[in-house]
Amino acid sequence: MTDEMGEVDDVTNTEVDVRVEVAEADPSLADERPVVFNVKDLSVYYAAFRAVRDVKIEIRRHEVTAFIGPSGCGKTTVLRCFNRMNDLIDGARVEGTLTYHGVDLYDPKVNPVEVRRRIGMVFQKPNPFPKSIYDNVAYGPRIAGQKSDLDDVVEQALRRSALWDEVKDRLKKSALGLSGGQQQRLCIARAIAVNPEVILMDEPCSALDPIATGRIEDLMSEIKLDYTIVIVTHNMQQAARISDRCAFFTTEVNEASDVRTGVLVECDRTEKIFANPTDERTENYVTGRFG
């Protein structure tokens, strides 16, 4: 697994290589990266149903943290807590603490709109607006009140998401005319354009072919220099390739009531999760004996 990590980093740039090597040589150094999110005893309810319980994770700056686990174990639910997207679902409720740079995100005084400006999100299904490519990327900055230099912002965001060369001649055309992979990169560009600190990605490659997936993975290893990325993925190879840290979730079934609850099994450095996990369930999952 460590070989695979190296391979991906080779194609990005040398700066990353150095840092990863240092981190591998001395894992304690990686733990000194500042904590962006600190999650403790988090449970998420949909009305009376507890979907996930007792989640404890630290998300560190300029790292890619991957959430892995079988379907229905609450990875997406937890991810959507980080930018309070669950607020939009009727009856969704959070217990426990989730802090962002030490501030409780669920403090009643916190405005979810401000949270989402700093913590962007890319969804499972590409969801460009039915507008032009340009307007899609310029949407966020315009909402934030920016009126000048929009052309620059749009170009930079599209360059960063490796889409500029493909769309520069048709910026005024509908975004819905792009292929699925292009649409997803456009959604990443749209998220980048507001310059968030964190980008949450909910299975961003599940609707894409391997080539488009590869491009988005390259993109992630590149942009993590500037952003903090949390990604939900079903693809363990993908988690191994791109993430620095991995959180493994699973489902616990209450035999008596047949209620399924998602739980966090362990969260550790990716090498450790894949090579030498602490929990037996993690080992079974990553070696393919379960799920």
Place this chain on the structure above:
Amino acid sequence: MTATLAPSAPDHDDVFDILTGSSISFSRRVKNRAATAFMIGALLIAALPLLHLILTVVSKGAHAITPDWFTKDIPGNIGQTASQQQINERFAGGSATLDVTKVVLGMRPAIVGTLITTLAASLMAIPLGILGAVYLNEYGKKGRLASFIRFMSDVMTGVPSVVMGLFIYTVWVIPNGVSGASAFAGALALGCLMLPIVVRSAEEMLRLVPDNLREASAALGTRTWRTTLGVVLPAALPGITSGCMLAVARAAGETAPLLFTIGGVTALNASLSGGNTALSMQIFANATENTNEQTLLAWGAALTLITTVLFLTVLARFVTGRFANLR
């Protein structure tokens, strides 16, 4: 090659028969034909009244439409301006002998009246209706107030149009005395009629906008009202426009709400105040008269009304088609 893969590969002719359908039994073919014939027949029967109506209106109303129709006033007592003989001749198709200086068939006041009443009603009902729909779908959702408004809106759809007319007659026309009956009063009645149609159709269209667009916008730190204005309404616009056009077409053709409210004054009046008339009013008023000229006026007004509504609908389709290019 296939033979080696499948030991009992089906015979070519059998496969051909299956795929071309020639192995289908006689009784199934008969049933198929009968069902197809029945469906086409049902369609024709349904379309027949419409075709007949359009043909009748065109054939009976077309020769009323002259340049005068759009520029001259509605003739008063026709018996005094034209002899019965001339009228009979013209109605029999001998229009060459008609002395147009004596009978001028004009409908301008009613055309103007219909346009301003419908426009005023639309200006009242469409913004209010769309705002109501936005509240129901984007804010109220399944709340008690929203459910109540939705229910009342349904009830309002079911109120007969004549009752709407009476309602405005009671609350607006009577309190305002002589100046009560006007295009404005008519527009109020038509607006009441349009409002629930606009609300429910716009809400339906807003509901069709996928939630993932709302989420995408919210995830960029957008407040609900900005999301609604910037993403949801533009995406729903073509559908909302169609719904509004339906309401406009309905209002333009209504007679009952205008009976008590518009005054039935046939002189040209291009303002919202003062007595006015409308195409639907003229159809009603003239069709109940006995003379052939009066009947011709009614047919002409009917043709004008149908054409206007058709024109508005096509225009709306065209405009929204341009907006919808980015969909």
